Amino acid sequence: MNYSIKFFLGFLLSLLLAQNSVSQKPIEHVILIGVDGLGAYAFKSVKAPNLRKLMKEGSWTMQARSVLPSSSAPNWASMVMGAGPELHGYTTWGSKTPDLPARVLDEYGMFPTVYSLLRKAKPASEIGVVYEWNGIGYLFPKQAVNKDQNCDGDVATTNAAVSYIKEKKPNLMFIHLHDVDSVGHNVGHATPEYYQSVERTDTHIGTILKSIQEAGIADKTVIIFTADHGGINKGHGSISMQEMQIPWIIAGKGIRANHEITESIMTFDTSATIAMLFKLKTPQVWIGRPVKSILNK
Template identity: 80%
Template sequence: MKKQILRQLSPVFLLLACCFSAFSQGKIEHVILIGSDGFGAYAFEKAKVPNLRKLMENGSWTLQARTVLPSSSAPNWASMVMGAGPELHGYTKWGSQSPDLPARVLDEYGMFPTVYGLLRKEKPKSEIGVIYEWDGIGYLFPKKAVNKDQNCDGDIALTKAATSYIKDKKPNFLFIHLHDVDSVGHNAGHGTPEYIAAIERTDAHIGTIIKSIEEAGMMEKTVIIFSADHGGINKGHGAITMQEMQIPWIIAGPGIRKNNEIKESVMTFDTAATIAAIFRLKQPQVWIGRPVTNAFK
């Protein structure tokens, strides 16, 4: 029985050991989390996304990561940074501005524990930012835990703000939320030529953001994660089709396996657990997310 338990736990220990080693050598100082609203994994079949493809080549990835239910914005953006699903953090609707269901646990900020709060508590001098297009993101993180809180009008303005912040402040943790894809999905429809064009515009923005990381001299010490809150079908989302449920998940940077397709299950709340492991943060007991161990060397 003890041997079986050790075998089950060993991947987590290996990941933590890898992260400890990388940190002790000064290899990882920054995590940039880029999220694109409404970006279904199926879009990779048709869209030309050279910047995301390059991230995949230089890192680990899966196009079979899944959202939590419902496949809507607030429940999934919350889960991505809260390490658990709606049953625990309480954000259950597309535009939830506060928990619809009482959060199982509250932290010192009066919210369900987030990666922002954990990082602020354990590494208080960290530079932490959130730059977002959809104003609903503003309800999903503790304002007092971050240095930068900026809601932008459109992805062009957002990309400019994010690149300026990266170059000026070299944030330890930055979440960037892009929204163009979701807007086009609702207006023109998912999978349409207009939707694919929005995907390609978003890829170009991501390329600009990555270039700013290089120009800031951060690339050798930065882990980049790209994902989405949900996909979509026709002009909506929120149900259980795979077009709505499957999202891309890509990670690249020091200590990450290259050109590695992740075969194991990845859920959106695993993102928070992976970031916590990279930063050597103590994961709250209430979190159910697991570090994506297969992504690490």
């Protein structure tokens, strides 16, 4: 083999290695958006252009399930704690402390959360929680986050989230929106008013997505959208698919596009998936499994 061919092959190899190293750069930001009371069934009756764009650009399922009971605190806790109520102990709609002893406590005196995992592995991380329902404030270790803001209404929540994203470019952020659940309780699920609340919420999500672009971090970010539960009539907490089946959408860096997820997803798989994206070691007590089929090969 003459020198020129060797040189060309070496140059080609170096290009391939460089390209691979770029594609393997770690994800720097995960934005988790949770909408209270949004049942997966609603997607058959709403336009929701921003969420549908996320679905087209990423991976999704309308068959993810909540834990039982299909109530707020057990499910918001499970979403970030990688396990169900049997292990983390939050069992009722408004649990402020575990109703059962948590199987394991971390350094913050709580069942391990994805927030505490990231803080321990990457201490300099910027971590924030911005939420409308004040019950969220009992479900994460406040010492592990930089931003803890409870807002009055979804407009205020969206504005606070946008400001935080643009100013701090958080590595991990959870945004909780509540309008859909309020309408579900006051007017009823599967009503015109309920579907209108979903479309209002989609507008807020569009504003949040735009802020990620404006912050200059879109190419390093993964967005996850889901809910804690659905509902039936004017309530939730019982056993029905309309209450338990929730949307689960993920899009962004390294995520397969226009891909419908076929495997089972439980809400506690959300934290396991975030841990996978950040390459975090998960505790033995977690039962959540990362959704690996979402990754580009």
